[in-house]
Amino acid sequence: MARPSLYLASPYGFSPHWRARLLPDFITALEEIGLDVWxxxxxxxxxxxxxxxWAWRVAQAxxxxxxxxxxxxAIVNGTPPDEGVMLELGAAIALGKPVFLYRxxxxxxxxxxxxxxxLMVFSGLPQQGWQDWLYGSIDExxxxxxALMRWIGSR
Incomplete structure (x- = not known):
């Protein structure tokens, strides 16, 4: 059976340091729990x-x-969070995808x-128990x- 795919919406690819130091931690943690990380x-x-x-092609892809x-x-750090991440999150919500937040x-x-x-960031989460969809550490x-482990287990 194929591993569930998870799109990782993050601002961390724009900086060489973050790309080398932060993204691998997230990718490894998510792969270790059984996800195909995109x-x-x-x-x-x-x-x-x-x-x-090139920019249009990247956005379309x-x-x-x-x-x-x-x-x-969606990694939603920052005040406000990265606008590209917010657009990806909004698209996923509009498509009815399960969305998880990391902050x-x-x-x-x-x-x-x-x-x-x-409040719109939370529109794709349930009204009650939305905290289960928000993560504050990689270990979490x-x-x-x-919600993430429950979702994986339900597939």
Missing amino acids: EPFSRNGQVDLAEPG DLQDVRDADALL DDFRRCSDSEDYPLN LRDPSK
Whole structure:
């Protein structure tokens, strides 16, 4: 049986240091729990940035991967979080995909006393128990009582 695919929406591919230090931690942790991780910087990194139209092709490839993936994990650090990540998250929500959020940034960026981010970020999560879909550490991704491991187990 094929491993479930997870699109990893992250701003970490733009910096060589983050690409070398942060992304591998996420990819390894997610692969270890049984996921096929679709990381857009490695999947679409073969684009020649000197070639006209490269940005449109990258955006289209990323959007197609969001469409094709089984679920999406969005790294939503920052105040506000990266706008590309937010668009990928919004597309996944609109497509009805399971979405999971990762935020280990303690700063609040919210117009609501209930949520740490803009309330629309949480529109793809259940009203009750949304906290099970939000992760604050890489180790927490393995927590069998939280939504990601329950989702993997249901497949």
